Amino acid sequence: MPQMSMIEAIRDAMDVKMGQDDDVVVYGEDVGYFGGVFRCTHGLQKKYGSHRVFDSPINESGIVGTAIGMGAYGIRPCIEIQFADYIYPAYDQIVSEAARLRYRSNKDFTAPITIRTPCGGGIFGGQTHSQSPESLFTHVSGVKTVIPSNPYDAKGLLIASIEDNDPVIFFEPKRLYNGPFDGHHDRPASNWSKHPLGDVPEGHYTVPIGKASVFSEGKDVTILTYGTMVFVAEAAKKETGIDAEIIDLRTLMPLDVDTIVESVKKTGRCMVLHEATQTSGFGAELSAQVQERCFYHLEAPVVRVCGFDTPYPHAQEWDYFPGPARVGRELKAMMEAV
Template sequence: MPTKNMIEAINDAHRVTMAADPDIVVFGEDVGYFGGVFRATAGLQQEFGKTRCFDAPISEGGIIGAAVGMAAYGLKPVVEIQFADYIYPGYDQIVSEVARMRYRTAGEWTMPMVIRSPYGGGIFGGQTHSQSPEALFTHVAGLKVVIPSTPLDAKGLLIAAIEDPDPVLFFEPKRIYNGPFDGHHDRPVTPWARHPDSEVPDGHYTVPLGKARIVRPGNDLTVIAYGTMVHVALAAVEENGIDAEVIDLRTLVPLDIATIEESVKKTGRALVVQEATKTSGFGSELATLIQERCFYHLEAPVARVTGWDTPYPHAYEWIYFPGPIRMRQALEKVMAE
């Protein structure tokens, strides 16, 4: 089976879906001739033409607004916002138009569109290229929010998102575009070519939206993560010798709460890991759901390891991330209570 990194898997998902469905169009800033700043759309314009893969002006509100019209007309736009930090000028379009169209029209119109965007830190991009805004969108009814952690899932989830009749925010953790982190050194040391989840089938396949993956089974503690933090969580539990079950959410909305609930009721302990800032992050929602559903099974309070409650600190990027020290402290605290 061929091996791919996450960028290559995302590019392949575009090719597979565009070849199968002429209604799919891909556009955004620099995604056409240049193939995107991270090369996720490389070669698509050459293969499918300028009417199906094209560049857009530097106007996120315009990009998303145009996609709304296309989706209402019957096309299936897949738009790229170059960095998640740039999505805010288009936030009103997403909240007021994209998310509400099905409800506003009583199901007469749907919004079969995908908004892709690299998110999170790890490339020394500073405050305007490194944010993790997923919680802003999980709060909005009518949107689905997907964050893959492997090339295998990235391709399957993106195909599923493109084929979904409703709008999907597809956040791609750019810190692991080219390879996973071992969690110990804050540097990519394991190329995807040597990683089991880099074996990506050719052709069409999907990973269902709303289904989490148990990455590592365990009995003493449940660790819940998504995106880059899945690799950090795995490294932490293995380094500290804890029999922890690690769950990769893959999809934040819809959330696979059944898998989380089953795991926490088995282990009696839960630790949530997110790269985003702590206050009002998606981890807060996870902690509340666990408390509501698993209270009488818990042996300790639900714990969180997160980014700081500060604007993104460029000079302290690697300290900002949940890493080995904070992960070890949290693991020890949860296991001791």
């Protein structure tokens, strides 16, 4: 089984689907000849031609709007928004058109589009290249929201997303793109390891949308998390010695509530961990789900560990991120609660 970085796994997923289905097209800013700012589409234009892999104008609303039209016509666009921070001009197209097309047309038309976009910090990109806006999309009925944490899941989930008949927002954590990450303060992007991150099967396979993964089993406390924070949780577990069960949600919408409930009922404690701002973040929904479904099994209040409620701080981004030390302190406090 070949080993791949997340970038390579994402590229391989698009390659597999483009080889299988002539209706799959890839486009976005700089994704053609250049191969994308993170090189996720490198070599695809040369292999499939500029009629299937091509550059778009710097117009996110136009990128998504044309994809919706293509999808209604029967094409399956896999488009790239260069950074999640750039997706806001396309928000109306996603919410008002893509999310509603199948419903408002009584299934006469669908929007089988996949919107790939890098999210989160860790590359010293500042306020306009480091945001985590996933909760803005989990609130929208008709849109699916996916965030993988490893190459195997990234490839399988991306193939599943491209094959899905509804619009999927596919967030790609930038800190996990190129190499191993131990949950601590990573190195600058120029020094990131280029070594493979995980085993990825060749050819076609899918990871089901809407199914969480038990990343690490445990009995003391459940940590609900996704993306980069999976590895922060793992580091905190190792450092504290607390036997935490780490649930990698993988898909935020649809949400695998059954796996969450099963774990929390077993451990009796729950932490919600994500990089995005705390207030109105997706952790609030997770906390509510646990409170409503597991109240009589809880031995301590549900705890949220998240980014701070402040505009993204460029110079202090490593203080903004939840790290193993902050997660560890909260884990210890939860275990002391009676």
